[in-house]
Amino acid sequence: MEQMRKERVDRGLKVRTEGIYAISSYREMAYLLGPRLFFILAVLSLPFILDLAPYWKRVINIMCTYAILAISFDFLANYVGLVCLGGAFFTGIGGYLSAIFNTYLGMPVYLSMPAATLGGAVLCTLLLLPCLPLRGVYFAIVTLMYPLLITRVIEALNIFGGTNGMTGVDSLPNEYVEHYLVILLSLLFLFGMRRFVNQDIGLVLRGVKDNDQSVRASGIDVTSMKVMAVFIASFMGCFSGAYMAHLYMWAGLSLFALDFSIIPIASVVIGGGGTLIGAVIGSFILVPLSELLRAFGTFRIVIYSVALTAFIVFKSEGIMVYLQRKYHQFERWVKI
Amino acid sequence: MIEDEVILSVKNISKTFGGLKALMDVSFDVKRGEVFGIIGPNGSGKTTLINCITGFVKPGSGHVIFKGREITGWKPHRIAHIGIARTFQIMRPYYSLPAYKNLIIPLWSPRAKKIGGWRGGGRHGDRDTVAVDILEEIGFERDSRVPYKIASTLPTGYQKRLELARCIAIRPEIIFCDEVFSGLSMSEIAGMLPLIEKMKMDGMTIIMVEHRLRELFRVAERVMVLNFGEKIAEGRPDTVIEDKRVKEAYLGSEGV
Ligand SMILES: Nc1ncnc2c1ncn2[C@@H]1O[C@H](COP(=O)(O)OP(=O)(O)O)[C@@H](O)[C@H]1O
């Protein structure tokens, strides 16, 4: 019997030649832009498509909120090397700040949200500052503790509404603002971050991940690079939190829920780490899935876990990495 | 430039790691523009000495003076910023990046931005172009695919060159080379020697830690010998190697 081997061949386009971009025809531009445009248009039209199923329209908002959190996690973990399990910390701080600005200080929504996003990012970065020298799993554990710590403080001191949370937060003007605010910002964060990580400064961050000693030996202060990265990530996370506070017109302890730390990670695993877009696609799959499984009550966690495990075992590279490979290369069988 | 200007002066450096005396009262001076060798058997404290000078390890006692300025205990990035570069004995390039992108990181550093002056580069120049220029200087064939390959796929010889290129990119005044020849074949070393000479011609002061004495002695003007953390000899290579204590230290070890 003849032995056969699977061969992977790059598609014959100049744009594929390792990092040097030479766009020379409309066909190549379409090749590059096609998938991006399709994705953007699909996401933008979601609120209209789902007019047919009003229950699912609210899911769009949650999907995009998680997508932003997942981008934030993917960026820190795969481009800076900081595995941050503190997604819930960002959402909690952002949400509470926005509620405080809105109800206590009387800021209107269009001020309280940006102020909470920016102020929350500064606050989170300052609070995480002492953990930055920690590596790998130690950083992960400490960031996981932060939201737990703050919920206990709020409970114990009975501040900001204690266990009942803060009610009376202003809502967003209307349904379409609710949808498009979060959709546009998730697209903005996605494409903004993709651009950012491929710039020289993004390469320096990747250098910090690969080998921080060499970065130090090149005369770059690694700590200040990490501070910047954590600021960017918490900026995105705090926006998600502030958005949710206004979406639910309420800021409570559940903004510090573990879900906001864990589901983004699962999304990145499913979507494909280190691609950023994979993080978005992962949450677009996971969030609706967990809505579907809601009918099963607590049993859904079991289904959810089995699906996730199966995914990690059989397609560990993630959907996006797989799709990218299929798109840029084709496979054929050849004789050995 | 002043003749015989002392650019780096190390005074009575000692370092202990939990009872193990890795360095004991080591002192030496290096003059601007010379190639200074540091040799000694394995575990004699050569790497630790480099770490103490470049800030990666805090010396237990002693002083490091660079161009008349005390830099003892500074953070590594500050020391690199004032012009002291180093390679790592256990080299780890930025594995996930192509070779030329590895150089974007040092070229982005505040020092490289401040000094600039690379052909077509400088403060606002295109760093990719500058990176490929530097790689060409250090022996990556420009028109081949090698400079664009992912660093983890490069052969050892090229990874060593990349490590040197990373140092050169910040245009340092002093370069510490920690065993850049080890793990290379004779012909690869023969290819690297001219690079060292060229760096010297460009005005850099080079401090080389080496096991390959024969190759080191072709470029080094003076050498210092460490044994069990102590300096046992210093001087011209041919006289040092005749020293009785040096011969004893090397007897039975990997040798010349
Ligand atoms: N970070 C460290 N912690 C503990 N011991 C160390 C450390 N670094 C080096 N040493 C010890 O110091 C001694 C000198 O090591 P090193 O400087 O690497 O020697 P060389 O580079 O000359 O081979 C060795 O015995 C080594 O085990």
Ligand SMILES: [Mg+2]
């Ligand atoms: Mg060593």
